[in-house]
Amino acid sequence: MTHLEVLSAGALTTVQDRGRRGLAHLGVPRAGPLDRPAAELANRLVGNRPDAALLEVTLGGFAARASRGLWVAVTGADRAHAHAQWLAAGTTLEIGTPAAGVRSYLAVAGGFSVDPVLGSRATDTLAWVGPPRVADGTVLPVGPAAGEPRPLDTPRPPAPGPLRLFAGPHPGFFDDDALERLCAAAYVVRPESNRVGLRLDGPAVPRIGPAELPSEGMVLGAVQVPPDGQPVVLLADRPPTGGYPVVAVVHPDDLWQCAQLRPGEPVRFAPFRAA
Amino acid sequence: MRRKSARGSQHTVHVPDTPVTLTRVGAASLRAEVADVRRALALAGWARAARVAATDVVPGARTVLFEGVADLASLEDLLTSWPGDDSAVEPGPLVEVPVVFDGPDLDDVADRWATDAAGVAARLADTDLLSAFCGFAPGFAYLSGLPAELAVPRLGTPRPEVPAGSVAVADRWCGIYPTASPGGWRLLGRTTATLWDPASDRPALLAPGTRVRLVPA
Structure with missing residues (x-):
């Protein structure tokens, strides 16, 4: 069986x-994956099904080599010119620190065939359900290739822009103009941001009513407002229920940007208007 | 007749004389608000039995969130036909959890409950608890059933590490930490029961709907 040996996990x-x-x-x-379009592109480039397991690499610093030659693709941070490439046996593949963006995706033809946990090979970093975190020296088994690589499949990556917002489900917790004020304000990404949430720094979103709501299910992209008023966009590893009110919900097509924004970078919001 | 309110892109449906208020959340989710925790659990069970087309059905303390819904209008129609009583749902399995009552907050809670440590254990063992919903951590169930007069506040400062199996209370909820984690609930005791086993077909011992008895070990 083919293996990929991780020399440096970053x-x-x-x-x-x-x-x-x-x-x-x-x-x-x-x-x-936090950047779903980038992950899907990587899988397409090497001929995988869209749900094949791949690696999400944070801020580069990654190196690996394969026991046998195989097709690989790297997408995501530094998104330009993603393409499938042949990685010869024993050759080292490196993903360096990206000049822009945060998360890179490494797909190999056949996908990583690590043991699934509860029906999925995704690793959640909140409770660490899923395959163990990849470390220096981790050896990842590679499954049989399902299709042919498609080196010419290079659709335009989605263009960055303001994060478009739906109104949130808790209007009683905010002033009527909360959404407009959110869209008029400038926020920057805080360094504590991670796979659980994109934490923002900027004008506090004023809240009315009680400090917490009875715990309820939280959707992907919910813009939660904790007592300090600084919004948090909930991402893939969010806890499924929470008790802070949600002022708005980010459109799913814009969530990939939350994967690639660096601490200190600006974030703008805009109201979503159906076409 | 339906009353729809438009507020920005807010889309809320409340049918007078029905027990549920529906709000669309983002592109493909629906939030159903009901009167209380038992009805939230009942609605989630009813919707599952009706095989609703949603990726996840997530009960909360007073809501059910339907995530990954392709056809929101059809789901709204279905949910407004929910009869709204909590008696139509089959009672869940009964799980007895053996507990050693020796937690660091036992005496404090005993004071608040105007009893002693043995009194806390007896009172809990006498309470029919119901797993209402999960959250905070995989397999962490919010157990309802404590009366209002036994509500206790969370700790002012959460503990950085609470051992797995710790039995705790906060507000009117009782809970058991499935894995070691930080936590702000008041610790009454511990159990050796396995609350969370990702290798199992039923990974959470106390899935929503489970009836729970704490039995002094």
């Missing part, structure tokens, strides 16, 4: 697939 490298579905009611985060 700051944080995890195995991801489409995520763990249908278990949120047991308190299990869904997980999955």
Whole structure:
């Protein structure tokens, strides 16, 4: 069987697939790649099914070599010119520190065939459900290739822009103009941001009513407002239920940007208007 | 007749004389608000039995969130036909959890409950608890059933590490930490029961709907 040996895992490298579905009611985060279009592109380039397991590499610093030659693709941070490439046996593949963005995706033809946990190969970093975190020296088994690589499949990556917002489900907790004020304000990404949430720094979102709501299910992209008023966009590893009110919800097509924004970078919001 | 309110892109449906208020959340989720925790659990069970087309059905303290819904209008129609009583749902399995009552907050809670340590254990053992929903950590169930007069506040400062199996109370909830984690609930005791086993077909011992008895070990 083909293996990929990780020589250097960098700051944080995890195995991801489409995520763990249908278990949120047991308190299990869904997980999955933060930049879904980039992960899907990487899988397409090497001929994988969209749900094949790949690696999410945070801020580069990654090196690996394969026991046999295989097709690989790296997408995500530094997104330009993603393509499938042949990695010869014993050759080292490196993902350096990206000039822009945060998360890179490494897909190998056949996908990583690590043992699934509760039906998924995605690693959740909140409770660490899923395959163990990838470390220096981790040896990852590679499954049989399912299709031909498609080196010419290079669709335009989605263009960055403001994060488009739906109104949130808790209007009683905010002033009527909260959404407009959110969209008019400038926020920057805080360094504590991670796979659980994109934490922002900027004008506090004023809240009215009680400090907490009775715990309830939280959707991907919910913009939660804790007591300090600084919004948090909930991402793939969010806890499935929470008790802070949600002022808005980010459109799913814009969530990939939350994977690639660096601490200190600006974030703008805009109201979503259906076409 | 339906009353719809438009507030920005807010889309809320409340049918007068029905027990549920529906709000669309983002592109493909629906939030159903009901009167209380038992009805939230009942609605989630009813919707599952009706095989709703949703990726996840997540009960909360007063809501059910339906995530990954392709056809929101059809789900809204279905949910407004929910009869709204909590008697139509089959009672869940009964799980007895053996507990050693020796937690660091036992005496404090005994004071608040105007009893002693043995009194806390007896009172809990006498309470029919119901797993209402999970959250905080995989397999962490919010157990309802404590009367209002036994509500206790969370700790002012959470403990950085609470051992797995710790039996705790906060507000009107009782809970058991499935894995070691930080935690702000008041610790009454511990159990050796396995609350969370990701290798199992039923990974959470206390899935929503489970009836729970704490039995002094």
